[in-house]
Amino acid sequence: MKTMTIKAVTAATALFGAVAGAQAQDTNYPQQPVTWVIPFGAGGGTDQLARLLAAEADRIFGERVTVENHAGAGGVAGWEYVLDQPADGYTIFNASPTPIITLVSEENPPIEPTDISIVGYLSSYSALLIGGEEAFPDWESFKQAAEDRAITVGGTNSTLLGIANLMDQAGVEVVFVPYTSTGEAVTDYLGGHIDTVATTESTAVTIVPENGRVIVNSSSRPLLPEIEEQLGGDVVDAKDLGFDGISFPRWVGVHPDTPEEVKARVAELVGEVAQDPAVKEAFATAGSPIDYVGREEAAQDYEGLVERMRSAVGLLQ
């Protein structure tokens, strides 16, 4: 929640800026506390990371950076909240793929996934398909098995989406079994109720190598070397197979109408925060190492990401 004073100041600056020209305000960003909006409640993955990040961001921004949770509507409520705020760069939106998935699954979404200006990706995760060592020694054997019988793939919404995108391009038919939490999906995999499970890197390292191996990484971004090593090395990814993979970014964006200079400054500051050693260390220990992608590259990737999600989501409905 913004305070009334801040609101008044914002309104005054906006008004003043409009009259006096935006120049002075832009170069001086930030001049007031910054709100870091999370579209989920306290305690989730994005929330934890945001709090670790905000703890260091004050120093780099030179202003207070406060995390605000605006949960609801599958992550879209927080997004709409950001769009309702003035386009001045003082409200920064930090989300996971969840709100994008919500929007592309909707027939009449209230906003479009492109209603945001991406300023960078903090980190990304991939959906890894994990199966038994003996049953699926490699991708080819998995493909073969899927032709012979219906292979079940368990996972949460987002990880299944990554696998669905890959299977779609590979022309492999599998049965997607959706779970509300990773815990349930992995338990069912360990109990032998489903053949394979789609998980993120951080969950995969708890399963591999004792209880399975990575059949394929559905993303086209290579895994971080230390994670690949923990997963037994030489993990096949979508690019190796010649497909367009999805990697799921923890992305940061601002209101699309924000003046260009402010966007650039926000991107610069977010980049600095993401590359700060303290933030890097905190993210790494939290199991989601920073894998920063700058503004141009991220914005370009984002467009493709939305399109691939849009086509993959049809397979899961």
Add this chain to the structure above:
Amino acid sequence: MNTDALYEALSLVFTFKTIMWLVIGVALGVGLGAIPGLTASTGIALVLPLSFMLDITGSLGLLIGLYKGAVFGGSISAISFATPGSPDSAATVFDGYRMTKEGKGRKAILMALYSSVTGDAASDIVVILVAPTIALLALQFGPTERLWLMVLAIALLGALSGRHLAKGLFSAAIGLFLGTIGADPVSSVARNTFGQDWLRDGIHLVPLVIGVFAMSQMLEQGLELLRRTRAVREATMKLGDLFGRNTEGLTFREYLSAWREMGIGIGVGTFVGILPGLGATVAAFLSFGIAKQLFPKKRIGEGSIYGIAAAEAGNNATVGPTLVPLLAFGIPGSATAALIGAALMLQGITPSPRMFQMYPEVIYALFIILILGNFFNLAIGRMFAFFYARLGQLPGEILVPTIMVMSVIGAYAARSDPYDVLMMLGLAFMGFGMRKVGMPEAPLIITFLIAPLLEQNLRRALLITRGEWSDALFGSPVAIGLAGAAALLLVVTMRANIGGRLSRVGRQQDEPTGG
């Protein structure tokens, strides 16, 4: 047993700092738990950044203490103000608040405390002794088996329906309906949202429980205050001298006499805790329902310590076991376990099956803290119980508006979603109406929690078996066994209830809300 590691763990735990953080954790937990809307997982999320700065045992002490305290804490306000501090103590309202109205609030809180600690300690011992074995047993429970477990829970509805079965089942139907609002579990397409985007995430349990239990009670009490009937003045007077010196405590004999109910709570809570995705609320209602079904003579739900014993032992018995999947497989079984897992990761320890070999001293320290936490919970819980009891002496004119404010913040604080507050108020009016027409709330909460799980598991089972209903339903010996148990339970319930109901038709009950 690795004695070196055990010795190291002991020396890690029994330091001033670790004990201090454990005490702070329990105190914070009981305090947070007693405030509506602030549950164990919210509390842990709030202190997570702090735990980053502590060493491993301090951080575990803080988090586990907070968890234990919060699960008990909810019952204090459930008993004193009919306002469950967190959803898992909603089942405690039925007997607890009625006892408060009868002037036995102190007895009720003590029963809740002792059964919570008993349930918690017993399940911790189970976890320490046989964690890997039960974890393996839990792996047998796939979608098919879990589906039947849900059916078993639904079959208990008869017991929770009160004397008018049609009303009880109507309440269950409302719960089922409310549970379907949100995203379809298979396709995640929005359904039943009445065209409202904000309903896409479905109705959250915290505003539901606060609305149906706390706020609707406050409406009723507010009305009574406005009407100034004689009955109210008596009740307020009793509320006033409730915790004076002359009120009844709990004798050791009474505590012991509830061993069966606590046993049910421990059994149900331990098992429910190990299975991912169920949680303490389900455990509390299941234990309460089973106890009510098994011991009809104890008048559970009508102001009996035995109902409190079952519900409170049940919810606290999930605390240790939720950590079992995390320790055995590195898989968090609940939001709270995930946060404790996150805290371990922040300390550089990735929860995985390898933890037992790589960090045995951490595992032992965790076990010691689990056990030790119960003693602190007992001591701090008692202090808080009497602190809250003093607050309970305030007259209704002060209490009602204050609890209204707390309910609003509670509904809001859980997710910071302003719609949750409006939803809570709407549900409060529904709860008020249900109370007026004598419709019990328990079946609503049960189906609201269970029916979506039943649906998810049924549809998963059908996806796995490619739409073969017979395989999806009876694919394993465990499933067939559970199906048989559910059928048996249903027959027994029907016979007992219909028989009992007919003979009781003429008998008056002072307030049928308790089920």
Add this chain to the structure above:
Amino acid sequence: MTDFRRSNRFVGLVLLIGACLLFAYIWLSPWAHREMRDGFTLGFFPLIGAGAMVLCAAVMLFDPLRREVPDGLAGAEWSDAVLALAMLAGIAAYAVAMQAVGFLEATPIFTILYMLWMGFRPVRSAVLLGVLIPIGTFALFTILGVSLPLGPLSSLL
């Protein structure tokens, strides 16, 4: 109110009409018949819920307890519902105000008004308590690390 209008049968009738409307609303919504990849329609489970409500309400019209008057309705007046709604409306207004202008600004007004409405006297104590309770609550939540909507007054504390 007549006795019939307090009886279980009348309650059942009202619930039956409501449940039928709900069922019809879902049945007539186009989304309800959209089939998902596992063969279930989106409306299948919601319709089970609404259908169960219809069935239970219908049973209430004819079961052995149909003539009985529930305890809660025995002395009830329509004005109870109106008063309860008025109370809820006040709380809703407070909730909106709290988010707009801040917890410390809105809450004392709410607590003082409601204490006086509930009949707490003398007025002076109501005002004192009505101010102290929100400050105490605010302090408690701040210590616990829960962020409440802030307003200009919070900087004074």
